[in-house]
Amino acid sequence: MASQVIERKLVNNNIFFVIPSWGNVLGYPTLGNYANHKISKISQDLVIFLSGTECAISTEFGTHYYLFGLGYYYVKFELQSGRYITDNRQLTGLMLNDFVYDHLATSKNITLENDRDVIVGEKLVKLPIDMSFKSENKITFIQGTLMRNLFIPYKDIFLEFMETIRDPQSFQLNKNGHMMLSTERDSYNKILISGDMEYEPKAAYLNPTAGLSGITFGADRHLADNFTSSELKQIKETIIKLKILFSSIDYDPMFLFSIIENSAPVLNTSQPITFNLENDRMDKRMPKESIFISAENRMNSFKEWPQEFKRQTKAQSENSGIREKSRLYQPKKQEKLVKPAVMKLQKKEEEFQLRTMNHPFVEKKPLPYMPHDNVMEILLTLKKIVEENYEMNTIGKAFDIARNNIKKKVLHENYLWDLSKYANLYQRTEPNLGLSPKETTELLEEIDKWVKISIEHSDKL
Structure with a gap:
């Protein structure tokens, strides 16, 4: 601000x-x-x-x-x-x-x-x-x-x-x-x-x-x-x-x-x-x-430390890091396995993968500033968001914003379709769920491909 x-x-x-x-x-x-x-x-x-x-x-x-x-x-x-x-x-x-x-x-x-x-x-x-x-x-x-x-x-x-x-x-x-x-x-x-x-x-x-x-x-x-x-x-x-x-x-x-x-x-x-x-x-x-x-x-004034930036000791910080490692998402106790109806067997592969992977618990945090005018900066910001353990639904919003901003500058059909696919997929997930390690690796590889495409088309960008 x-x-x-x-x-x-x-x-x-x-x-x-x-x-x-x-x-x-x-x-x-x-x-x-x-x-x-x-x-x-x-x-x-x-x-x-x-x-x-x-x-x-x-x-x-x-x-x-x-x-x-x-x-x-x-x-x-x-x-x-x-x-x-x-x-x-x-x-x-x-x-x-x-x-x-x-x-x-x-x-x-x-x-x-x-x-x-x-x-x-x-x-x-x-x-x-x-x-x-x-x-x-x-x-x-x-x-x-x-x-x-x-x-x-x-x-x-x-x-x-x-x-x-x-x-x-x-x-x-x-x-x-x-x-x-x-x-x-x-x-x-x-x-x-x-x-x-x-x-x-x-x-x-x-x-x-x-x-x-x-x-x-x-x-x-x-x-x-x-x-x-x-x-x-x-x-x-x-x-x-x-x-x-x-x-x-x-x-x-x-x-x-x-x-x-x-x-x-x-x-x-x-x-x-x-x-x-x-x-x-x-x-x-x-x-x-x-x-x-x-x-x-x-020299004679003093500003108190605000509550919104809570302080902790070094030991508390290190212990919280250990807890975060094992704090994986588990289904709610009332959820039971039921025999699916025939029509429901035709689920998208992405949705099946989301249900069967372990997703770590992550804290909700606001998205960083997303650039508007430079495709390379948009993609690098998107890569950084994936690396920094945001919620999946927040990552979905980031992909949605990135797609809209890139669409104003350049039109790669496959490129934009992939952005839309991930935006729709991740925005439907529950709060406080992060990407699994496998998803993180695959998504970063995908963004790296888009970066290479942008470099190859740099004259047009």
Whole structure:
């Protein structure tokens, strides 16, 4: 839902920003899934940003906080089969709702209580890249704290992040657009990507991964609703500048604090932006850290965590994943096998398969945004819906919408007939039933065929 911007404050601010566990911050909303496999445990889920721009936007629904720069979502997890997997996604933006921001801002800071520029806590690490205005003793203390709490425990992840930045194909805004990790209510715990992303990286990026509720289109529309074209140009230029800088700096892989040390002089910050130390907290009983400078005017306010996004512990999340595995659909007790009438023997094969397969119980959830103007985006969105365990009747609605949208752009008779067949088949199913593994695999193969047809007819599309 587009919101009316009441006030917007865009600030150029180079900061090093890390959330050691994204799931911990959000209260472990989901284990997610990976390549049609259930996930049993997430052992690491970091969010890292080398940021150049931040922003606070006040709307009638609350305040949204943005961070733009070079970002990385890294996750290590275990499948229910016992196999460990690592996965990652590049990010160019992070959007935090006011209740998520305030949860971070009031979490425990384990060091430097009198330095509002630096936060080293269990849920957040943040510091300015340019620390030339700090004393040598304080910089030495910060350096040691970060090495112990971040760079040594997560060394391999940071090295992987830096190698990704150096890849010439990474963070190509002109080719792939923005990739935003979001906690907006309509896209909570999802990554929004641009519809302009090239086909090959788009197909790979949209694959579901652990810890996220989804990856979907919508970044362009969201940014256009909240920023002016000149602001978006400024953000883009900042990210391109950071890409060039961090692709070329030298650093010591055994001393990762050198990433910050060696990049600060090159950034050429004319005057470091610092917090107003005289603006102390009015409410001493509710200590709140200053994460973003653009949030200074909300230092004395606090947004409670809403009930609609219920928090749980890591153990509860992992246990719910185990229960979901065995929570299969069973016929109602009053249902009895009866001898069918002769005329009823002529049932469609699809209906027979639906009755005889085991279908897992799935929670009802709203459909993501379905693109209108690009057939490839419609099919990739449809594929993502099948992969992410929606109800069968919801999947049927998605096929119906996809068919109508594709029909406006192109006319493949077999193509549209198949879409209609699945739309009619699945919309007649009972609520809370998901696709069986066999149906999921077959349906994904079918969509892949349609994608190939679309590629072959790309000149006509």
